Amino acid sequence: MTTQPPEPFGWLDAHASARTEAGLRRRVQPREAHDPLLDLASNDYLGLCRDARVVAGAAEALRTWGAGSTGSRLVTGSTTLHAELEQALATLTGQPSALVFSSGYLANLGAVCALSGPGSLVVSDAHNHASIVDAARLSRARVVVVPHLDVTAVEATLAGRAEERALVVTDAVFSVDGELAPLVELADVCAAAGAGLLVDEAHALGVLGPGGAGAAAAAGLTARSGVVLTATLSKSLGAQGGAVLGSPDVIAHLVDSARPFIFDTGLAPSSAGAALASIGVLAAEPDRPARVRAAASHLHACALAAGFSATAPDAAVVGVRVGSPEAALAATVLLATLGVRVGCFRPPSVPDGVSRLRLTARADLTDDELALAGAALAAAGAAHAADQAARTSRR
């Protein structure tokens, strides 16, 4: 009797059932061009994604350069538009030089791997973004994950290392709860231990710092040697793409050795044109960062008034703790029926038992929209409290 080989992907069904049971199935939900829901879920913090000037910047680049960049950055994928964008990003963040990647994810992979590597140490905050987690794994460095925001643990890890080279990596503003990293303390600890500090400005660029320069600039770290920044062009700048910002030596090293820079097709010109136009709008309308921060504080107050527990926002993100993945999903669905779209974060994006709603503020939210958000949150808070009470009484 011949035995049949196993179905290669036969195990998928069992995995899908386990995820269904745990309330962890995910669905791709394409939105319409004109979304009827109030957007409190996107990362378009400055409200620039559909700004006419930004769209015109993309269209102009598209007409001039075509639909794609045609090659990797070191072959044909670098245009003068990319160079102009790199100059503008360096100026915006107060850094000497910049290098554009085709996403923020790839900027992190490129920077972390190129600045660490076998025989070195990477120290990473436990709440860092998945792109940093993946970058640390890919780096083949020894990786130590330290408790969230724990500068003492970073210091002890650096002090106890055998490796000569070390890189500490942190989100500037953490993506789920929106809290700021202790950047000055981290920079001091790194400087004393001869370690580099890489700060991911994804959720801080355009929101914090002078003119939206970011969290490192806000913390007075622009001139610090040993500090390197990464950023995405896909959040405040409303476009797509990523960047690494730092000294000319660091950027030259990345050009020579960062695999996501060397082997990936260059950023599409339309995205570069959009990001450049957004930087122009930010310079012309410097009140946008303060407006988004004020809107975030308002949303936080609404969440507290609705009975939720939520961290006071340091930037545009408000993390609202709900508990179980099912409760987070139920609140997200209810808010959608009330006209408000929020993010729903469940494991593996967050640890078990701390599923969250993620509300994001935008600089262009109107008073009416903020009032709608407040009313919907109040209803969701009441429904959540009633559900919790019913569960407790059944126990």
Ligand code: PMP
């Ligand atoms: N870093 C952080 C902190 C992020 O939140 C994100 C995007 N979610 C990225 C990096 C990746 O950026 P991109 O979407 O441009 O790849």
